[in-house]
Amino acid sequence: MNFLLVDDSPVIRKMVKIALKQVFKGQIFEASDGLEALNLMTLHPIDLIVCDVNMPNMDGMDLLAKLKETEDFSQIPVIMLSTEQGKEDIQEALTLGASDYLKKPLRPEQLIKAIYEVLKSH
Ligand SMILES: [Mg+2]
Structure with a gap:
């Protein structure tokens, strides 16, 4: 199972990577913004995909929208991460097709649980 972590914070990427490695096999790719992710x-x-909302160059919402309108990528589940607590952000992400939306600060076990839920329903 290959993961892509998209976050402009190397600290968050490292934390998520460590958490995923303890549970899942496969490769973990990292990108620091939406453009790097698409590449x-x-x-x-x-x-x-585990994707931050606030990033430079191309943010998480723009990346999510782009993925969902791209045939080859539209079926890949995306879990959004953000410090934005606003209801509109959550609603926007879910409307765009996000599989889940988690708030930072993030507990690793919360992310693992969300991933299992997404995989179950996918
Ligand atoms: Mg960020």
């Missing part, structure tokens, strides 16, 4: 996705098959 990586043309090179590697990805099964699930």
